[in-house]
Amino acid sequence: MLGRIAAPAPAEGRGPRHGAPTGRTTPGRAFTSLVAALALLAGSAALFPALSAAAPAPDPAQAPYDLASDAPVLIVLGQSNAGGWAAPITDAADVTQCQSLRHVRGLNRTNNQQAGMTQATWSPYTCSGSNLGEEHNNGLNYSVASATALRWERAVKAGAALPDLHVIHLAWGSQGVQGNEPTRNKWWPDRNPADAESLFPRAVNTIANGLRALREAGRQPRVVGIHWNQWEAEAANTATVGAGQVRQALLDVLEPLRTITGAPTAPVFLYRPRAGIYDATRTRYVTEAVTAIAGGPAPDPYRLLDAADATSATGTPLYRPTEPPNFGIFGDGVHYTRAVQEWYAEQQWKTVFTDRQYGTPVGATVNAALGKPATQSSTNWVGREEAGNAVDGNTSGVYAQSTPSYTKNEAQAWWQVDLGARQPIRSVELFNRTDWVMERLTDFDVIVSATDLTGRSWADIQADPAVRKTRIKGTAPTKLTVPVGTDGRYVRIQLAGTDHLTLPEVQVNVPVATVPGGYRTVTLAGTGHVIDVRAGSVADHAQIIRYPNVGSSNQRFAFRPLADGHVRIVNERSAKDLTVENASRAAGARIVQRTYTTGGPTDDEWRPEDAGNGRVRLANRHSGLYLTAGATETAQFEQHPYDGSDLQVFAIG
Numbered sequence: 054m055l056g057r058i059a060a061p062a063p064a065e066g067r068g069p070r071h072g073a074p075t076g077r078t079t080p081g082r083a084f085t086s087l088v089a090a091l092a093l094l095a096g097s098a099a100l101f102p103a104l105s106a107a108a109p110a111p112d113p114a115q116a117p118y119d120l121a122s123d124a125p126v127l128i129v130l131g132q133s134n135a136g137g138w139a140a141p142i143t144d145a146a147d148v149t150q151c152q153s154l155r156h157v158r159g160l161n162r163t164n165n166q167q168a169g170m171t172q173a174t175w176s177p178y179t180c181s182g183s184n185l186g187e188e189h190n191n192g193l194n195y196s197v198a199s200a201t202a203l204r205w206e207r208a209v210k211a212g213a214a215l216p217d218l219h220v221i222h223l224a225w226g227s228q229g230v231q232g233n234e235p236t237r238n239k240w241w242p243d244r245n246p247a248d249a250e251s252l253f254p255r256a257v258n259t260i261a262n263g264l265r266a267l268r269e270a271g272r273q274p275r276v277v278g279i280h281w282n283q284w285e286a287e288a289a290n291t292a293t294v295g296a297g298q299v300r301q302a303l304l305d306v307l308e309p310l311r312t313i314t315g316a317p318t319a320p321v322f323l324y325r326p327r328a329g330i331y332d333a334t335r336t337r338y339v340t341e342a343v344t345a346i347a348g349g350p351a352p353d354p355y356r357l358l359d360a361a362d363a364t365s366a367t368g369t370p371l372y373r374p375t376e377p378p379n380f381g382i383f384g385d386g387v388h389y390t391r392a393v394q395e396w397y398a399e400q401q402w403k404t405v406f407t408d409r410q411y412g413t414p415v416g417a418t419v420n421a422a423l424g425k426p427a428t429q430s431s432t433n434w435v436g437r438e439e440a441g442n443a444v445d446g447n448t449s450g451v452y453a454q455s456t457p458s459y460t461k462n463e464a465q466a467w468w469q470v471d472l473g474a475r476q477p478i479r480s481v482e483l484f485n486r487t488d489w490v491m492e493r494l495t496d497f498d499v500i501v502s503a504t505d506l507t508g509r510s511w512a513d514i515q516a517d518p519a520v521r522k523t524r525i526k527g528t529a530p531t532k533l534t535v536p537v538g539t540d541g542r543y544v545r546i547q548l549a550g551t552d553h554l555t556l557p558e559v560q561v562n563v564p565v566a567t568v569p570g571g572y573r574t575v576t577l578a579g580t581g582h583v584i585d586v587r588a589g590s591v592a593d594h595a596q597i598i599r600y601p602n603v604g605s606s607n608q609r610f611a612f613r614p615l616a617d618g619h620v621r622i623v624n625e626r627s628a629k630d631l632t633v634e635n636a637s638r639a640a641g642a643r644i645v646q647r648t649y650t651t652g653g654p655t656d657d658e659w660r661p662e663d664a665g666n667g668r669v670r671l672a673n674r675h676s677g678l679y680l681t682a683g684a685t686e687t688a689q690f691e692q693h694p695y696d697g698s699d700l701q702v703f704a705i706g
Contacts, residue, residue: 117411118216124272125412126219126264127401128314129198130256131283133226134324136184137194139388147203148193151180156209157202159183159220160263168249169485169530171448173262178202178220185259186225186252195391197280198222200398219274221263223256229286230302231293237286242305245527247491253306257313258534261480264314264415269616275412276319278401281307284324285387287339288331296341303342311354312538315479315564316413318354320404323347324397325359328387329377360389363396371396418479419618419660422470422544422561424677428507429468433459433553443556444470450487450531450557457486457557465511466554467547473677474670474695475503476563476662478537481544484558485529494556495528496549501541511547524549565618566661566669568705572609572625574602577682578668578702583608584631584690586646591627594634597644597690599682612661612705619658619674621649631680632657633692638676644690664702670695671703 118125129135142148159178166185180199181192198220205218228239238244244251267274287299311317323343326336347357360382361372371392373381382393389397404410427440438459449455460466478501485494500506501521506514514520521539544561548554575584577599585600589607602608606626613621622631629646633656649657656675664670671680678692682700695701 117405117409118214118275119273120214120216122271122273123216123412124219124267124274125216125277125405126221126267126274126415127198127201127277128221128260128279129196129282130223130252130279130310131281131324132224132228132285133189134224134285134387134389135196135198135222135280135282136186136189136192136224136226137196137199137389137394138189138226139384140195140391140394141190142180142193142195142199150203150206151193151199154178154202154206156206156215157218157220159202159222160185160259162188165259165262166249168247168251168255168258169532170258170262171484171532173259173266175219175263175266178218183220183222185221185223185255189226195394196222196224197282197394197397197401200395201401204398204402219263219267221260223252223259224282225250225252227286227289228252229283229290230306231287231290231298233292234286234290237290240283240286240306241302242309243524243526246525246533247528247530251527253309254530254533257309257536258532260310260313261482261534268415268417274316274415276314276316276415277405277410277412279310279314279319279321280324280397280401281321282324282397284326284339284343285328285331287342288326288328288336290335291332293335293338296338296345299338299342300345303346307346307355309536309538312536313480313534315415315418319413320356320410321354322356322358322397322401325357325361327360327372327380327382329380330386358397358400360393360396363393365392366395416567417565417618418562419565420560421472421476421478421563421660421662422559425470425472427458427468427470429458429460429554430466431461431463433461438555440468443468443559446558448484448532448558448560450485450491452486452488455557457555460554462551462553464551465547465549466552467506467545468554468556468559469506469543469545470559470561471505472542472544472561472563473672473679474662474697475540475542477540478544478561478563480537480562481535482560482562483529483533483535483546483556484560485531485533486555486557487531490553490555492528493552493554495552497525497529497554498545498547498549499523499525499535499537500543500545500547501537501539502543502545503541505543506545514547564663566663568612568620568661568669570611572606572611574608574706575610575622576602576704576706578664578699578704582682582686584610584703586624586627587687587689589626590646591629593629593647594645595627595629597631597646598687599690600687615658619660621657622659622671623649630657631659633673633676636675637692638678640678640691640693642676642678642692644680644692668702668704670701 157178158175164174229237230240232238232241239252242253246254264274347355363371371381378386422444429440440458443458447455582599583602586607587596609625611623630649632647634643634645636654636656658674660672662670679701681693
């Protein structure tokens with residue numbers, strides 16, 4: 054499916070293993086209620102084994118969450134052990150609790166299990182029906198997902214001031230990450246993404262949709278942990294020939310999953326194989342692979358969980374190495390017992406509440422391709438099926454509702470968008486036709502480049518190591534999410550074979566630059582000049598100019614966030630917004646101030662882009678052009694295409 058995305062060397066570009074606390078204060082909700090709840094629950098060994106005896110209590114001065122906006126997210130992926138197959142929930146209280154979790158939400162199978170879903174539907178979490186993979190024992194099993202959900206619910210009921218936990222759970226028995234054994238490769242990235250049993254593309258799309266749904270609901274997702282509990286398929290795979298092979302296959306899955314979360318410092322938990330029923334050599338290869346991934350020097354997000362370290366609720370070691378095949382930790386020689394699954398959940402709990410890693414915030418993204426210049430190798434119906442149709446904001450796959458871009462039938466047909474500037478791209482989302490000819494978007498590359506690819510041959514692009522290429526093998530579903538995780542200006546979709554290329558919509562998701570709150574001066578890079586309303590005017594259509602900083606209120610602006618990553622730029626003195634004069638889309642159009650109009654042409658809405666070194670560029674939503682200073686003092690600001698100069702770069706102080 055999502056081809057081979059080159060994985061980085063161990064520990065390169067990864068976030069801290071033990072980052073600084075990310076909690077925020079919550080007015081009116083004393084953190085002492087959480088401490089009291091944990092103290093109360095610590096008396097129950099079944100719920101919090103060893104927490105009161107061995108682990109320090111959370112710092113009472115550290116309030117972890119904003120209850121009104123934070124949304125902690127737990128992601129659990131893998132094989133049968135990720136689903137808790139040998140640990141059925143038989144405790145009557147837990148069975149009842151699993152069906153009425155008021156403070157934990159999940160993605161149910163009915164609304165979220167298909168390939169190519171365009172949105173996620175969060176609903177109350179239930180232990181049964183919330184695993185989007187293959188359920189076992191009707192889904193009523195103790196796993197990291199369900200055990201953590203039960204703890205969270207009971208902590209809130211005991212008085213802990215916690216927001217709702219959100220769980221994304223996808224587990225399927227006996228499935229691995231290598232493509233060389235067809236009966237065990239459902240996690241292999243190169244499987245056909247239109248197949249609902251291709252787990253990797255479905256996990257990528259589900260995570261992207263789930264996090265976006267939370268942001269659209271006004272919540273701040275915070276990833277508290279990503280669990281990858283999968284190793285049996287590689288240990289059982291007769292084609293496994295070395296630890297390096299397994300390591301690379303795992304990273305081909307794990308690194309794109311980390312990219313799509315937008316939470317690079319979130320902890321990723323891997324599980325050390327301990328079963329003795331598989332070939333000893335292949336089991337050793339897998340052990341060496343996961344140990345190598347999780348053994349990188351800090352900062353590194355990968356951590357290794359080992360059932361040999363597991364203890365019971367009373368602190369007694371569970372692992373008994375002289376008692377095969379279960380060794381005290383398996384129920385059937387390969388699947389962990391309830392006690393081990395609860396110990397795994399305890400490690401996740403301690404990461405949040407003892408290590409005070411309350412969840413890496415997921416940064417907002419915006420579609421940088423919307424309305425940008427697009428080209429294609431040819432146009433099937435000139436004047437109707439143009440390249441720009443794929444960046445017009447209409448994602449419908451029905452031709453009559455959203456005329457797509459459409460090339461002629463040709464070899465290596467391509468479509469390309471120019472983002473206007475080099476930007477850090479988190480993902481590319483492709484929307485396919487749903488009425489017919491869906492198969493035309495089959496076997497293609499998603500290509501990201503810092504330079505224009507126009508005029509370059511297929512062979513030249515394929516041979517260029519500076520161009521990022523992700524091969525999609527098979528047919529794109531209704532919506533396909535492709536993790537990128539690199540910088541680029543040009544995004545191209547190109548068929549590997551011969552056919553028409555037709556695209557209803559392409560979205561290129563880039564992180565929104567963080568801008569401070571309050572009224573701020575906005576300084577032109579490399580100068581002492583700031584954005585200024587000429588003569589301190591409070592009138593509509595007053596000119597916006599560059600001028601030396603004198604500290605007046607007509608030189609201070611607030612960046613008022615909108616729901617989708619854009620902002621209004623509001624002057625303190627006039628309370629009016631930076632606006633493109635006459636809502637022009639033309640290069641060279643001048644910038645003025647004007648009273649903001651809800652539902653207007655969006656020429657008064659801007660997207661902050663990260664320009665490096667704490668600086669930003671400001672792209673106008675309506676035109677896609679950039680706020681640009683004149684060359685001299687008192688020159689009026691204009692909008693222009695990105696040109697890489699400091700006249701388009703600002704520091705917000």
